[in-house]
Amino acid sequence: MTATKGLEGIVATTSSISSIIDGVLTYRGINIDDLAENASFEEVAYLLWFGKLPTQAELDDLNRQFSEYAALPKQTIEHLKLLPSNSNSMASLRTIVSSLALYDAEANDMSREANVRKAIRLQAQLPAVVAAYSRIRQGLEPVEPKQGVSIAYNFLYMLSGEEPSDVAVKALDQALVLHADHELNASTFAARVTVATLSDIYSGVTSAIGALKGPLHGGANEAVMVMLEEIGSLANVESYINDKLNNKVKIMGFGHRVYKNGDPRAKHLMKMSRELGKQKGTPELYEMSIKIEELVTGQKGLKPNVDFYSASVYTTLGIPRDLFTPIFAISRVSGWTAHILEQYEDNRLIRPRAEYTGPSNVKYVPISQR
Ligand SMILES: CC(=O)SCCNC(=O)CCNC(=O)[C@H](O)C(C)(C)COP(=O)(O)OP(=O)(O)OC[C@H]1O[C@@H](n2cnc3c(N)ncnc32)[C@H](O)[C@@H]1OP(=O)(O)O
Ligand SMILES: O=C([O-])CC(=O)C(=O)O
Incomplete structure (x- = not known):
């Protein structure tokens, strides 16, 4: 057994969500350049989860669900207020996302339907968590999400309490499209490893946030x-x-x-x-x-x-620098949850091997003789 450091070049799963072939990135086969120029983030999230672009009626229904789920449980607002005012933004996001499972009656329902609903809820709630975190640490009250607006608009609105400009909404929406998925990157792999034990979707997303935090990846x-x-x-x-x-x-x-x-x-x-x-x-x-x-x-x-x-x-755009990686997570949760759904569809425990490099035939020494 010979280890490949960092698993470079190892093909660890099949996936039909995104591909990087000869330097070209696609989501469900659509070139990222095409999506960046033409698609909204909501369309992209639908594409990642359901494998096709939505019709207008399907998109309207998804947007209705995003609006319905965007408000945070009141316990989450209380929890955010209890965090130390100098807490790390990604550590806070990781903690709060993990705790969202506690207020979701479907958290441990492993049916596909419930998991899709949870993916949509997580997508709706992450922007609200990051915006509320940012306001609370400034001594401000969180802003309730607005109904009938895009995720990019709502995030900027919940962050500042003011109507964002069209230019800012368009720029953030495009950034969200560009960050939504990326084949088997470290955080997506972490999510898939976690749920491959048949653990729940919140555990998978919490693992992914932990992996995204590092400066070699989203940080x-x-x-x-x-x-x-x-x-x-x-x-x-x-x-x-x-x-x-x-x-x-x-x-x-x-x-x-x-x-x-x-x-x-x-x-x-x-x-x-x-x-x-x-x-x-x-x-x-x-x-x-x-x-x-x-x-x-x-x-x-x-x-x-x-x-x-x-x-x-x-x-x-006026965003504080420690919210950059949380914004990455706001986008990438679409990809993470698409991969989690795909993992559940055809699951097998992910358990590779390690090449042992430690000593051998070492005898136990009683503590009195050490
Ligand atoms: C969304 C994302 O996650 S994108 C990546 C975000 N991360 C960063 O931007 C951090 C900076 N970049 C890096 O650390 C690396 O390029 C990574 C982590 C992205 C890729 O890492 P790996 O494929 O493991 O490459 P590795 O770190 O082994 O680098 C190979 C060589 O290029 C050098 N190198 C790689 N990236 C950089 C860099 N950003 N600056 C200077 N040298 C670099 C390394 O020092 C190494 O040189 P050596 O062979 O002389 O020792
Ligand atoms: O794919 C990777 O290794 C990192 C990356 O660019 C991403 O996650 O967007």
Whole structure:
């Protein structure tokens, strides 16, 4: 038995949800570029769960369910108020999502119908949890979700209590489409491993949030913003990046386990970053990002991934940096739950082997002789 570090190149499951073939990403066979330009996030969530684009009536029904489920249990609001005011945003999201199971009468109902309803509920509730978390830590009351608006609109509305601009809603909606699913990434794998024991959907999503939190995965978007803040201005980019590269420090938002010639989602976020920076009259983050890309790609051949330009996009939308990874989760919960449903459909326990590298034939030494 020989281990493959990081399971690189190992095909661990079959899936019909999303594919990365020759650097092209598709959801249910539809190119991500096509979806990013044309689809709403709600259509994409439907596509991931049900395997086809919705008709207008199907989309209306899904949106009705999102509106119905978006309000949080009052115990969840109380729980959010009990969290330490300096709690980590992803740790808080992980804790609250886990606790949502306690208020869901169907939490342990393993029928397909109940699991689909829970997937829709989780999708409806995650934006409300993140927005309420953000307001409560500022000493503000959570804002009730609005009926009949998109998930992107509702999230921005619940965050600020004000009607968001069309530009902001469109940008966030497109970002949600781009982050919704990504084959067998680490957090999706964690979700599938968890539910393959026939554990429940909340356990799967809680595992996935834990995996997404790390800076080698979803946490990289926040880490990119930390880097941009450390750099501070366009004039400092070159010396900062050269110093990091010379010292073999990783540049967050670059590189990818699967894409070696670039992440097809990055160009959409780059365009969004450029346009938002121009519209808001704050182009510097975009300009710094472009310069960083030039240096990192030029010297290392590494290309930006989905997390790189999302940092400047979200900051330009006025979103605090520690909500970037929770926003990733707001989108990716659609993909996680689609994978969980797929795992249940044709389940087998996921239990690989480890190549043992420890000592052998070691005798037990009684404690008095150690
Ligand atoms: C949504 C997402 O999860 S997208 C990924 C988000 N994560 C990041 O942006 C964090 C920065 N990037 C990375 O750490 C990596 O590129 C990963 C984790 C994304 C992929 O990792 P792996 O496939 O395991 O590649 P690994 O970390 O082994 O890197 C291979 C080589 O490229 C280098 N490298 C990889 N990424 C970077 C980077 N961002 N900056 C500098 N060097 C890098 C490594 O140092 C290593 O060099 P070496 O062979 O000289 O030791
Ligand atoms: O696929 C991966 O390894 C990471 C990634 O880009 C994602 O989850 O969107």
